[in-house]
Amino acid sequence: MSSKPILQVYNLTKRFGNLVAVHNVSLEIAEGKIVGLIGPNGAGKTTLFNSITGLHMPDAGRVVFKGTDITGAPPHTICKMGMSRTFQVTRAFTGMTVEETVRVGAYNRHGEGDVMEKVEQVLAFCRLDEIRHQKCSDLGLASLRRVELARAMATEPDLLLLDEAGAGLTATELSELMGILRRLNEEQGVTLCVVEHVMQMVMGLCERIFVLDAGSLIAEGTPEEVGNDPRVIEAYLGEGAVR
Amino acid sequence: MSNRWKAINRALLGVALTVALAVPLLIGSNQYNLVLVTTVLLYAVLATAWNIIGGMAGQLDLAAFAYLGLGAFTSGTLLIRWNISPWLGMILGGLVATGFAVLVGFPLFRFRVREVWYALTSAALVEVLKVAFVMWEEVGGPVERYLPYYDFSLYHLRFGTYLPYYYILLAFLVVAVLVNRHLSRTRLGFYLRALGEDEDAAEVLGVDARTCKLKALMIYAFIVGVVGAIYSCMYGFIHPNFFSSPASTEVAILGIVGGMGITYGPLVAAIFLVSMREFLRANLGGHLESLYLAIYAVVLIVIALFRPQGIATFLQDGYHWVISKVTRSDHVVKADSTGV
Amino acid sequence: MDIVVQSILNGALMGCVYALITLGLSLIFGVMNVVNFAHGDFVMLSMYFSFLIGSTWGVDAVFTPAITLPLLFIFGIAAYYLLIDGTLRQKYVTQIAVTVGLMTLLRAIAQLVWKAQPRALPYSVIQGSFHIGAYNFMFSRLISAAVSIVVIGGVSLFLSKTWPGRAIRAASDDLDAASLMGVSYRSIYALAFGLGSALTAIAGGLLMTFQQVDPTMGLRFGLLSWCVLALAGLGSIPGLLISGLIVGAAESISMTLWDPRARSLVVYLIFILALWIRPRGLFGRK
Numbered sequence: 001m002s003s004k005p006i007l008q009v010y011n012l013t014k015r016f017g018n019l020v021a022v023h024n025v026s027l028e029i030a031e032g033k034i035v036g037l038i039g040p041n042g043a044g045k046t047t048l049f050n051s052i053t054g055l056h057m058p059d060a061g062r063v064v065f066k067g068t069d070i071t072g073a074p075p076h077t078i079c080k081m082g083m084s085r086t087f088q089v090t091r092a093f094t095g096m097t098v099e100e101t102v103r104v105g106a107y108n109r110h111g112e113g114d115v116m117e118k119v120e121q122v123l124a125f126c127r128l129d130e131i132r133h134q135k136c137s138d139l140g141l142a143s144l145r146r147v148e149l150a151r152a153m154a155t156e157p158d159l160l161l162l163d164e165a166g167a168g169l170t171a172t173e174l175s176e177l178m179g180i181l182r183r184l185n186e187e188q189g190v191t192l193c194v195v196e197h198v199m200q201m202v203m204g205l206c207e208r209i210f211v212l213d214a215g216s217l218i219a220e221g222t223p224e225e226v227g228n229d230p231r232v233i234e235a236y237l238g239e240g241a242v243r
Numbered sequence: 244m245s246n247r248w249k250a251i252n253r254a255l256l257g258v259a260l261t262v263a264l265a266v267p268l269l270i271g272s273n274q275y276n277l278v279l280v281t282t283v284l285l286y287a288v289l290a291t292a293w294n295i296i297g298g299m300a301g302q303l304d305l306a307a308f309a310y311l312g313l314g315a316f317t318s319g320t321l322l323i324r325w326n327i328s329p330w331l332g333m334i335l336g337g338l339v340a341t342g343f344a345v346l347v348g349f350p351l352f353r354f355r356v357r358e359v360w361y362a363l364t365s366a367a368l369v370e371v372l373k374v375a376f377v378m379w380e381e382v383g384g385p386v387e388r389y390l391p392y393y394d395f396s397l398y399h400l401r402f403g404t405y406l407p408y409y410y411i412l413l414a415f416l417v418v419a420v421l422v423n424r425h426l427s428r429t430r431l432g433f434y435l436r437a438l439g440e441d442e443d444a445a446e447v448l449g450v451d452a453r454t455c456k457l458k459a460l461m462i463y464a465f466i467v468g469v470v471g472a473i474y475s476c477m478y479g480f481i482h483p484n485f486f487s488s489p490a491s492t493e494v495a496i497l498g499i500v501g502g503m504g505i506t507y508g509p510l511v512a513a514i515f516l517v518s519m520r521e522f523l524r525a526n527l528g529g530h531l532e533s534l535y536l537a538i539y540a541v542v543l544i545v546i547a548l549f550r551p552q553g554i555a556t557f558l559q560d561g562y563h564w565v566i567s568k569v570t571r572s573d574h575v576v577k578a579d580s581t582g583v
Numbered sequence: 584m585d586i587v588v589q590s591i592l593n594g595a596l597m598g599c600v601y602a603l604i605t606l607g608l609s610l611i612f613g614v615m616n617v618v619n620f621a622h623g624d625f626v627m628l629s630m631y632f633s634f635l636i637g638s639t640w641g642v643d644a645v646f647t648p649a650i651t652l653p654l655l656f657i658f659g660i661a662a663y664y665l666l667i668d669g670t671l672r673q674k675y676v677t678q679i680a681v682t683v684g685l686m687t688l689l690r691a692i693a694q695l696v697w698k699a700q701p702r703a704l705p706y707s708v709i710q711g712s713f714h715i716g717a718y719n720f721m722f723s724r725l726i727s728a729a730v731s732i733v734v735i736g737g738v739s740l741f742l743s744k745t746w747p748g749r750a751i752r753a754a755s756d757d758l759d760a761a762s763l764m765g766v767s768y769r770s771i772y773a774l775a776f777g778l779g780s781a782l783t784a785i786a787g788g789l790l791m792t793f794q795q796v797d798p799t800m801g802l803r804f805g806l807l808s809w810c811v812l813a814l815a816g817l818g819s820i821p822g823l824l825i826s827g828l829i830v831g832a833a834e835s836i837s838m839t840l841w842d843p844r845a846r847s848l849v850v851y852l853i854f855i856l857a858l859w860i861r862p863r864g865l866f867g868r869k
Contacts, residue, residue: 297676301674301675301676302676303676303679303680303683305683347855350855350858350859350862351858353862356858356862357616358675358676358679359616359617359618359675359679360813360858360862362618362620362679362683363618363620363809364854364855364858366620366683366805367802367805367806367809367847367851367854368851370802370806370847371847371848371851374844374845374847374848375848377844378842378844378845378848439674439676488802489687492683492687495680495683496684496687499676499677499680503674503676531695533690533691533692533694533695534691534695536687536690536691536694537687537688537691537692537695539687540684540685540686540687540688540691541684541688543680543681543683543684543687544666544681544684544685544688547670547673547677547680547681547684548666548669548670548681551670551673551674551677
């Protein structure tokens with residue numbers, strides 16, 4: 001796999017009033033890799049995601065995706081270009097069934113003629129066939145997570161950002177999720193960036209990890225490097241000591 | 244959906260259509276009754292079209308009669324001045340209404356402009372157009388402008404009785420229903436539903452919120468504008484009072500009470516509520532007229548609080564129950580909010 | 584030219600009252616993202632109540648808010664708990680729909696009870712006018728404007744200095760901050776609704792000193808307050824006042840220079856333009 005960067009973030013800053021949520025963050029994600037973004041609560045991970053995917057307008061900095069500057073572009077354009085994401089708090093289409101939800105995503109690259117084909121493929125891949133006709137409002141957390149992943153996958157992204165997809169899952173559900181993500185990366189070459197608190201998922205999946213604390217990037221490297229980095233330990237333990 | 248169920252579906256639709264076609268014959272030669280059912284049909288068409296912007300795109304549009312009035316004035320003026328047939332006039336009326344809708348919708352559907360602003364703008368639009376057309380002496384003015392009278396003229400779309408209008412509107416209802424169904428089964432419909440559920444999540448999936456809402460608005464405005472041309476022919480004149488706020492609110496209420504997103508919902512609501520209104524109007528005389536408006540308002544509030552899915556869902560549930568008993572099949576109740 | 588200046592002055596004075604009305608709307612909208620469609624009709628209701636009190640007991644219009652204010656406050660809170668509270672979990676369309684229903688209901692009731700004929704109260708104690716140079720000032724309008732400004736100032740202080748006021752402000756900015764303060768968000772919503780409605784009582788009483796009331800007042804003040812809100816945006820009270828002045832003046836000039844019937848056209852144009860060009864308002868923070 002080439003290590004050409006698929007996403008480049010330069011000096012991204014996002015403020016909310018007086019609060020600087022993301023401060024001067026720069027990072028690069030190589031194509032075809034699985035990378036992780038970790039940090040204590042409130043470190044600005046979701047804000048960073050939102051700024052990259054067009055839900056927030058950055059106050060400073062640039063986001064370059066596949067060589068094109070997408071800073072501040074609307075989310076639907078970014079999706080069309082090949083970047084998709086899931087949400088931290090699952091934002092399901094509660095009135096729609098699983099199949100309909102995935103179909104919405106599938107329309108991104110498919111017309112009426114072959115959209116259902118894509119839907120079938122994604123449902124099978126994420127093993128959602130049995131519950132395809134159930135309404136999202138009736139689903140449990142683990143299923144909802146998979147549906148959220150499925151609909152993002154249906155848009156056929158080159159880069160998929162996952163915001164705390166592993167939170168609240170049991171060990172079995174977690175390894176199932178990780179299996180799907182690994183297959184997605186290996187079989188279809190989708191680059192993944194996961195924001196996570198669940199260390200098992202981060203260490204088990206990611207080849208490279210970025211650490212965010214209080215809005216700034218404090219470390220990056222392989223899981224081993226990051227795990228032994230004193231600054232990272234302090235960021236987590238320091239927070240733990242206060243609590 | 245099992246094939247048997249589909250067949251029953253089709254049969255029932257056929258029955259419904261036949262009944263609808265036969266209604267004017269069934270109610271006899273009582274002109275009042277004919278006016279009543281035609282009015283019910285009129286509102287059913289408007290509310291079914293409203294469903295596209297209200298139920299599917301999730302925008303509380305309160306400007307139905309703004310677009311209707313524009314269609315009426317376009318067609319009526321063309322007829323009065325240049326003897327252009329309303330068959331052409333209605334297309335142009337639809338286009339004028341659509342153009343106007345785009346003017347209003349374009350700035351308001353931008354990302355992050357809160358949805359309520361469209362509702363407010365549309366509410367005010369009707370009144371403002373009324374004032375504008377009263378002031379615009381050449382085309383409007385405070386007095387009715389009468390369309391040429393004919394006992395039976397297909398070219399001028401003028402008839403001595405409401406009977407032809409009934410069938411024309413019935414055809415329009417079928418068209419509106421078909422448009423609804425087609426939309427709900429294709430990309431735009433799915434995108435609109437997603438937007439209605441969660442706009443941010445939909446955007447992130449590639450749904451261009453603004454374009455989708457605009458498309459829905461344009462389809463709705465066009466249909467309503469075309470109906471406006473027919474409206475003017477039915478009444479035989481055009482007048483700025485066509486731009487009626489209460490009537491526009493009624494259309495929205497029918498759409499909401501019937502069940503937003505349910506194709507047949509508005510029709511059901513129209514049958515109940517519009518009949519009630521006409522009945523009250525005929526029997527209570529002028530000074531208690533606002534009573535029906537008060538009843539509409541109460542119905543809206545009650546439905547919004549206690550059965551927001553709409554009254555058509557009662558019928559839907561009943562229908563599904565009956566069907567499953569009749570076919571004795573284990574058929575899956577599809578979570579399909581687009582009606583039968 | 585004198586006519587124009589006179590017109591602008593009159594309009595500006597009215598604009599202060601418009602700002603007061605809009606403040607009520609802004610409180611509600613800022614806190615719970617629901618626009619009370621019936622807000623203009625609350626003004627109309629206040630005016631009718633003032634009329635009732637004034638005509639039944641001979642109370643001067645300007646004193647009627649003593650009764651109508653608590654009345655509308657309670658009415659607002661009741662409206663919140665009966666209508667809005669139940670819809671908070673529903674789709675947004677449903678939430679607005681309920682206030683549309685309330686608006687329609689109030690208008691219909693007004694039509695049924697008082698008919699289309701305008702109602703007015705006899706001349707208030709603050710009648711009369713005086714001249715400064717070529718310009719004429721009516722006491723009633725002047726005092727209405729002054730009282731409006733004072734009340735707006737008072738509300739501003741309430742929002743920044745008192746505990747419930749700060750809770751409302753916190754809720755406008757961020758729901759979590761409010762719950763951190765230990766108050767349930769529903770009480771804040773109810774309070775905002777009650778307060779916003781109570782402000783219409785003051786405006787209504789003032790308006791009855793020099794205006795008539797009829798069932799179309801609801802729409803008129805509704806459109807005016809939405810326009811001022813669109814122009815001002817959320818988060819700035821001085822901005823609200825300035826926007827009120829602008830709208831009031833523009834409305835007045837249009838009636839003088841163009842056509843008395845054109846007032847709603849011009850207000851609407853400002854409304855649309857404001858939303859088109861600057862959706863968050865001239866002074867808005869979000």
